[in-house]
Amino acid sequence: MLEVAALDAAAGVPLTDRTRFTRAKITHEPSRDRVSAVHLTRTADAPTDGADAPAWWDEAIRLLPRVMSDRVRPDLGTFVAAATEYCPAHERNRVHAAMSAALGTAPDAEALERGRAEWDAFGRPPSAWLPAWDWSAVLPDPVLAPRRTVLAVMDERVGRPAPDPRVPFDPTPLTPDALGPQLRELTDLAATRGAPECARAVAATPRDERERLIHRLVLTEPGPRAQEPAAVVDALPDDTARRAYLVALAQAFTDHTTPTPDTLSAALTAAAALPTPATGRGPAPPSTR
Incomplete structure (x- = not known):
């Protein structure tokens, strides 16, 4: 969020x-x-x-x-x-x-x-x-x-x-061919049946791979992935996956594509509806100032 x-x-x-x-x-x-x-x-x-x-x-x-x-x-x-x-x-x-x-x-x-x-x-x-x-x-x-x-x-x-x-982020564009068969399959599904259907398919992927796949899937073709943010958020299997999608969408909007007012409003509304994740007060890592 x-x-x-x-x-x-x-x-x-x-x-x-x-x-x-x-x-x-x-x-x-x-x-x-x-x-x-x-x-x-x-x-x-x-x-x-x-x-x-x-x-x-x-x-x-x-x-x-x-x-x-x-x-x-x-x-x-x-x-x-x-x-x-x-x-x-x-x-x-x-x-x-x-x-x-x-x-x-x-x-x-x-x-x-x-x-x-x-x-x-x-x-x-x-x-x-x-x-x-x-x-x-x-x-x-x-x-x-x-x-x-x-x-x-x-x-x-x-x-x-x-x-x-x-923490800086790397806005390097990604391509499906560089990302393995699982991502190519999801990319093809999004192209033929739409982003929400692709989001439903994410539920079948290993839990520890979902955030990486979602991030790369969105940044591969950010324009089509941004068309129905509310439907995509509803279709994703859990709040962790939803946050990963919205974070990737934010990066895509910042670096690769301009959202329409309706898309932007839908994304912000979806973000505001998510519960705030718990964060710990861990120690800062030692290094050299």
Whole structure:
């Protein structure tokens, strides 16, 4: 659903209209914030001019402390990095203040010693230290400067967080001939009997292969696969397969084909109807910042 939130941005729908749908359809606040962040990210390279500029920065500043209250995820890391990279001079103070609010007060020497003692006693870092460490790769120097001592202690004891939490995607076009007989069979079925019938056939494929097959099937010929998104979603065997289809459809709309307003509306409605998948708060992988 997070990727599908980008579709109407790619179609040029104004920001206020895009976020109105999000506010109306998604009642779970953390999910709503994440989808709103995706909407902003899709137009982050030009938020400093045009009619959307004031609304873009007002919404970004509202969202920053909310989305940074948890561990960094790829979609949110991309949003925070965009707010850092494209921040104009006249918004810098507000953006930095919003980021700093999410990180909490930087510890002084006394608080640092208490934190070390707590770590030694309980075998884990103080929770107040985690946000700065988690988000450090995408935050500007003025926000990190008061927290360099904490970051050094974290780096020394647990290693450094990932240098870039963003996950790029590869929009390389795919062809059926390169993808094996199972995909060719599904491609032929979609061509002769339509995408919904092809979606029903996906139920007969091994569960651990479905996401890969759906992704490649959509990107092989994105135009025909996008014609009946509601029917395709209904025909797929489970929510995991439905999410895989909508994610692939979002990439296809972004890189390969332009959706009609009806198709875009159907895809967004289908995405909003899916339950939010459970996500864990796992540790960030150690690497070099």
